[in-house]
Amino acid sequence: MTVRADERELRDDALNGLELSARLDRIWRTPSGLLGALMSVDHKVVGRRYIATAFAFLLLGGILAILMRIQLAGPEQTFLSADKYNQIFTMHGSTMMFLFAVPVMEAFAVYLVPLMVGTRNIAFPRLNAFSYWMFLFGGCFLWISFALNVGPDVGWFAYVPLSSLQYTPTKRPDVWAQMITFTEVAALAVSVEIVVTVFKLRAPGMTLDRIPLFVWAMLVTSFLVMFAMPSIMVASTSLILDRLVNTRFYDSSSGGHPLLWQHLFWFFGHPEVYIIFIPGTGMVSAILATFARRPVIGYPVIILSLIATGFLSFGLWVHHMFVTGLPQLGAGLFTASSMLIAVPSGLQIFCWLATLWDGRPVYRTPLLFVIGFIVIFVLGGLSGVMVASVPIDTQVHDTYFVVAHFHYVLIGGAVFPLVGAVYYWFPKITGRMLSERLGRWNFWLAFVGFNVAFFPMHILGLIGMPRRVYTYTADMDWAHLNLLSSGGAAIFALSFAVLLVNVMINLRSGELAGDNPWDASTLEWATSSPPPPQNFDRIPVVKHRDPLWLDSASLPVVAGLSVERRELLLTSLAEAEPQTREASPEPSIWPLLTAIATTVFFIGSIFTPWAVLWGTPPMAVTLIGWFWPGGSKEDEE
Amino acid sequence: MPIRMRTALVPFATLPLAACAGRQSTLDPQGLQSAQILNTLFIFLSVAAVVWIAVVIMLCAGLLRRKRAFDQPLALHQPFERTTGRVIFVLGVATLAIVLGLSIVSYAGQRTVFAKNEHAxxxxxxxxxxxxxxxxxxxxxxxxxxxxxxxxxxxxxxxxxxxxxxxxxxxxxxxxxxxxxxxxxxxxxxxxxxxxxxxxxxxxxxxxxxxxxxxxxxxxxxxxxDEFGRWRDHENQSANSPTDQLGRQGEQLFRAKGCALCHTIRGTLAGGQLGPDLTHVGARTTVAAGTLPLTPATLGAWIADPQHIKPGNYMPKMPLQSDELIAILHYLEQLK
Amino acid sequence: MTAAERHPKLLYWAGVALGPLAWGINLQGIYALAHFSCETTKLTGAIMSAVLAVVALAGTAISARAVRRGAGAEWTDAQGGGPRTFMAWLGVGSGVLFALVIANQLAASLMISPCLR
Amino acid sequence: MRQTIVRNVAGLPTFGYGAHSGPWWGAMGFMALEGMGFAIAIGAYLYLYAVNPNWPIGAAPPDLWPGTAETIIYLLSIIPNEMTNRVAHRQDLAKVRVGLIAMSVIGVGLLVLRGFEFAHLNTRWDNSAYGSIVWLVLGLHTTHLATDVGDTIVLTVLMFTRHAKPRRFSDVTDNVFYWNFVVLAWLPLYVLLDWVPRL
Missing domain, CATH: 2.60.40.420 (Cupredoxins -  blue copper proteins)
Structure with missing residues (x-):
């Protein structure tokens, strides 16, 4: 290579200790002030915002759930009108799936993956900032619409023709479809960042078989996002086109077909479940190793499971369509794949059980949530095996049995690990510990409340209660179990109140954590809590899958990176051999401006197709501003 | 499991559930197909219960067992690791066997449930x-x-x-x-x-x-x-003509007030296609698609204000005097 | 690097790729051919599944060969540091797993008529 | 934690080409997901084709000449594209400028031709599901074409400013790489749009 860095440039091999830290801090710090905050491209700043915003949407979605449980606590109640109820259940599903579950997992990845692979920032940090703004604006767009009584009311799946202009002439389905576009853009951007971060920014020596399991999980998840979400993009775009400019994709009188929508939606919708669940398994593995005090047994088995699950998740979508009158053999094929996904899931569970079996468990709150996860998720997985069977599914499809099933899978498989992860990584993110006492309350309220709320729904489904009904008649024998379920929901909600209080109290005044309060083994614990803007003063060198357990006193590092400008170390894909010292972008306001221009374009285009014309130039201008070299040192080299 | 033993177990296993089985329940099968599905469901349910309990027992046993002492997380006991690997492999194979077995049960059930009879x-x-x-x-x-x-x-x-x-x-x-x-x-x-x-x-x-x-x-x-045949022959006939003055008045009002624009009553001038056919409405058991049992009171309430009983449905509230309502109701009741 | 060393390196991940590929083709293939196989031989799907299960297992065989040759590096489980052998092991598992999925689909096409709706 | 320096990476270059560069992998990622978008759109087309007994619905197949002309130009454009790639690797600024100008002109030409193609589809988006999916598929590809042409033009301008520093050559090679994707994505679409309705 002919280009060499300026030999006079100051490098980190010439400095040490505090001087090195201070210099790097100055280079990598987010600028101060409001403008500085809006310009930030630090993955930790963006990640924190992402996490907080996603939890805010969890709170909103949770309030909707409580409203629904109040309405259904007894027969023929009039607490909510049919119209309100339909908006609320649609908003609940859409918020939880698109504004909470997927973003929160990506948010944790944005924060943790660069730290865990031992680098200084995520790949494409400006894209990362842009992604956050798109997510925020999309979520606000949906919720402001709801406040204005234009909240979508056609279900989070928006089946045509109910969501077509003919049967829903309001703007409600457009709001839903365009919110999807917002969150898809955000999610796709993060996925590419994660993939490139994992592929290229790993610390030297972190070969493919030394990547922490959480990072592996996020890698697989990111690939799922990249291959699943284009499908819903095509779907939501075609729906908007049908409603806005009279295309005929779903108009059966002009050659369109309603089932095309269902295929497109579920080709995304089923992998979506795994996009939410696989990060949960990554969190479980991370927490388990630390609190069982030994590495997770069967590292390769778990990764094989993740990869197999990832592939298989693309061949299950038709099990959402077993009652649409498809050929029975076709349906049977999807039974085959759906059943077999139990094998990789089971193998993972057995690895975790074996780890607990051999380990010396330390019963702190994160571990409690992992144990709760195993108990709940296995039940959800088993009811999943039931709905994979065509004959059984014809009875339980679209009933409360399915509602119970997927809440066991999603809350058990993702929210329990997630809350455990909050307790686990809160010290790293804030530098302070959460209260263990409140943590125990939190766990037991969640565990009991969840099961009381959702277990009875299995029975409700079997005794005939369909989903998505705003009420039921008094002669249907469903009242008692519904009341019980609503009571459980109240307890479950209380557990989140405890979590909120715990976070609020300890955010500023909690006990100081130190670098590695749990004596964990992965690299994010090798730096201070919270980490400095540069993450690591020197990039670590990895020689073992559990580097901090191999040697907790001293960290092997590389030297030779610039301390005058933002520089990352790129390494090779499989062996993680150092390859280049690539520049990492400076803070910039352009991602925010681009997000604003894109928002104007997206919202405009649900009202008039001409928005494509007048909405594009501002986007082009802001994008050029984003990519045009700013004259800073690393750009000009 | 032999078929006879299995069917003998079904009511036993589902007893706790059947206790709360209502009038729209998969647990109380009255059809050939629903009984077959419940059989499949029961097999899956039993396997699932056994597996779940086994996992929870393994979990508890793993947590409660006496642990050997070690303080370095990486000080792994190699023979144990190898044994564990084998155990996980065996459990994986067991999982595989279970899901393959259940798949076969599912296919068999599917074949029976969707079997076609040409003389139906x-x-x-x-x-x-x-x-x-x-x-x-x-x-x-x-x-x-x-x-x-x-x-x-x-x-x-x-x-x-x-x-x-x-x-x-x-x-x-x-x-x-x-x-x-x-x-x-x-x-x-x-x-x-x-x-x-x-x-x-x-x-x-x-x-x-x-x-x-x-x-x-x-x-x-x-x-x-035989009862079905009689009902069918009767249903084939046009509507009964009203037998009294009030009924005739009701028939007229049915047309005059616009009901006939949406509803058909065969044998009369009412031929609307948008709403349900009312030719023999008086003989039905419910009103408003199963919302209420059909009685003179509920039918009257429904005609008086359908938007109150089922808000947003496509039957408009018609301005009717109470005597007009009574006449229409009387007419419809006679349409048996 | 000699040619002999490069060869296993190129294909060490074959099992990871071939298994899912065969399964995907099988799924779409039987689905697309359901109409055709209803009108002609009912065994089209089963034959295709059998062939594709062998393809998936071929992935396993290639990966297993790469494991035997060391795939260019040593691999010790707890430490890590031999990513190619590691990927080859994943290929071995993945090929077998997807062959089993295909086998289950084969069972489905033997038990359910392609004409049944 | 005590740090032990075990290695010095000061000698590494500050940018790389292809798999050694971050942006290249980013482009790979976006191509993968956009490629999936094309695959899904093709799938939707084939689904509608399969459920409809008549195809194309109520229209003549598209006129062949615009699509065919485009296909020929796309294939030929690979030659100047690859030449740009080679001179960018050699960091020959003058030739890179020529290559980028050529690619910009070809891109604009293709966009104009694309306008004719829309005009000769012989169906409107609101005629039938056939018209809708044809417009969607072609529109999707046009978006990619327009984005890449815009990118090429901006890069061309950039290479005439003081910012034309060595690391920009890596950006040029990424742009070359992406153009190949646009070409590659077009080929199945050409068969789908122009020949499947003639089956």
Whole structure:
């Protein structure tokens, strides 16, 4: 290579200790002030915002759930009108799936993956900032619409023709479809960042078989996002086109077909479940190793499971369509794949059980949530095996049995690990510990409340209660179990109140954590809590899958990176051999401006197709501003 | 497991659930298909219960067992690691065997449930927001008739329903008889089932179809064959003419107030196609698609203000004086 | 690097790729051919599944060969540091797993008629 | 934690080409997901083709000449594209400028031709599901074409400013790489749009 860095440039091999830290801090710090905050491209700043915003949407979605449980606590109640109820259940599903579950997992990845692979920032940090703004604006767009009584009311799946202009002439389905576009853009951007971060920014020596399991999980998840979400993009775009400019994709009188929508939606919708669940398994593995005090047994088995699950998740979508009158053999094929996904899931569970079996468990709150996860998720997985069977599914499809099933899978498989992860990584993110006492309350309220709320729904489904009904008649024998379920929901909600209080109290005044309060083994614990803007003063060198357990006193590092400008170390894909010292972008306001221009374009285009014309130039201008070299040192080299 | 033993176990295992089985329950099968599905469900349920309990026991045992002492997390005991690897492999193979076995059970069930009988009695169901149109079609038009929200079938005979939708997607579901099948715009689906015994079975729309999805039920009345024949012959006939002055007045008002624009009453000038056929409405068991049992009081309340009982449905509230309402109600009651 | 060393390196991940590929083709293939096989021989799907299960297992065989040759590096489980052998092991598992999925689909096409709706 | 320096990476270059560069992998990622978008759109087309007994619905197949002309130009454009790639690797600024100008002109020409193609589809988006999916598929590809042409033009301008520093050559090679994707994505679409309706 002919280009060499300026030999006079100051490098980190010439400095040490505090001087090195201070210099790097100055280079990598987010600028101060409001403008500085809006310009930030630090993955930790963006990640924190992402996490907080996603939890805010969890709170909103949770309030909707409580409203629904109040309405259904007894027969023929009039607490909510049919119209309100339909908006609320649609908003609940859409918020939880698109504004909470997927973003929160990506948010944790944005924060943790660069730290865990031992680098200084995520790949494409400006894209990362842009992604956050798109997510925020999309979520606000949906919720402001709801406040204005234009909240979508056609279900989070928006089946045509109910969501077509003919049967829903309001703007409600457009709001839903365009919110999807917002969150898809955000999610796709993060996925590419994660993939490139994992592929290229790993610390030297972190070969493919030394990547922490959480990072592996996020890698697989990111690939799922990249291959699943284009499908819903095509779907939501075609729906908007049908409603806005009279295309005929779903108009059966002009050659369109309603089932095309269902295929497109579920080709995304089923992998979506795994996009939410696989990060949960990554969190479980991370927490388990630390609190069982030994590495997770069967590292390769778990990764094989993740990869197999990832592939298989693309061949299950038709099990959402077993009652649409498809050929029975076709349906049977999807039974085959759906059943077999139990094998990789089971193998993972057995690895975790074996780890607990051999380990010396330390019963702190994160571990409690992992144990709760195993108990709940296995039940959800088993009811999943039931709905994979065509004959059984014809009875339980679209009933409360399915509602119970997927809440066991999603809350058990993702929210329990997630809350455990909050307790686990809160010290790293804030530098302070959460209260263990409140943590125990939190766990037991969640565990009991969840099961009381959702277990009875299995029975409700079997005794005939369909989903998505705003009420039921008094002669249907469903009242008692519904009341019980609503009571459980109240307890479950209380557990989140405890979590909120715990976070609020300890955010500023909690006990100081130190670098590695749990004596964990992965690299994010090798730096201070919270980490400095540069993450690591020197990039670590990895020689073992559990580097901090191999040697907790001293960290092997590389030297030779610039301390005058933002520089990352790129390494090779499989062996993680150092390859280049690539520049990492400076803070910039352009991602925010681009997000604003894109928002104007997206919202405009649900009202008039001409928005494509007048909405594009501002986007082009802001994008050029984003990519045009700013004259800073690393750009000009 | 031998079939006989299995069927003997079914009622036993589902007893705690059957206790709360209502009138729209998969746990109280009254059809050949629903019984077959419950068999499959029971096998899956038993396996699932055993597996779940086994996992929880393994979890508890793993947590509670006496642990050997070690303080370095990486000081692994190699023979243990190897044994564990083997145990996980064996458990994986066991999982595989279980799911393959369950798959075979599922395919077998699927084959039985969807088996077709060419001699089945055929009727057509067209779903509307938010009611059901039922058409008994025959090669000769004078033996074809239309009814709504109530399906009468002969008990013990296979029935084939052809499913179509007039507007959005709905789903036809009578859990006591068989699993559900969607009614999809622009597509023709069909479903076969056989009611084992005479009785009344409730069904309900199971696919979200808009505002009043919750109030879109119907009843299946399985009748003994001869009774079904009599009902069919009667249903073929046009509506009864009103026998008294009040009834005749009601018939006139039915047209004058616009009811006839949407509803058909065969044998009269009322020929509207938008709402349910009311030719023999007085003989039905429910009003407003299973929302209320049909009595003079409920029918009157429904005509007086349909938007109160089922807000947002497509039957408008008509301005009626109370005497007009009474006359129309009297007329409709006579349409048996 | 000699040619002999490069060869296993190129294909060490074959099992990871071939298994899912065969399964995807099988799924789409039987689905697309359902109409055709209803009108002609009912065994089209089963034959295709059998062939594709062998393809998936071929992936396993290639990966297993790469494991035997060391795939260019040593691999010790707890430490890590031999990513190619590691990927080859994943290929071995993945090929077998997807062959089993295909076998289950084969069972489905033997038990359920392609004409049944 | 005590740090032990075990290695010095000061000698590494500050940018790389292809798999050694971050942006290249980013482009790979976006191509993968956009490629999936094309695959899904093709799948939707084939689904509608399969459920409809008549195809194309109520229209004549598209006129062949615009699509065919485009296909020929796309294939030929690979030659100047690859030449640009080679000179960018050699960091020959003058030739890179020529290559980028050529690619910009070709891109604009293709956009104009694309306008004719829309005009000769012989169906409107609101005629039938056939018209809708044809417009969607072609529109999707046009978006990619327009984005890449815009990118090429901006890069061309950039290479005439003081910002034309060595690391920009890596950006040029990424742009070359992306153009190949646009070409590659077009080929199945050409068969789908122009020949499947003639089956």
């Amino acid at each position: 009695l055929t009727l057509k169901i067209i779903s509307h927001q938010w009611w059901w149109e039922i058409r008994y079609e025959n090669d000769s038009p004078d033996k074809s008739f239309v009814t709504a929200n109530e399906i009468r079938i002969p008990a013990g005979q296979p029935v084939k329903v052809e499913l179509e939708s007039a507007d959005v997607i709905h789903s036809f579901w009578v859990p006591s008889l068989t699993g559900k099948m969607d009614l999809i715009t622009g597509q023709k689906n069909e479903l076969q089932f056989t009611a084992k015994n005479a009785g009344i079975y409730r069904g309900q729309c199971a696919e979200f179809c808009g505002l009043q999805h919750a109030h879109m039920a119907f009843a299946v009345l399985a009748l003994p064959a």
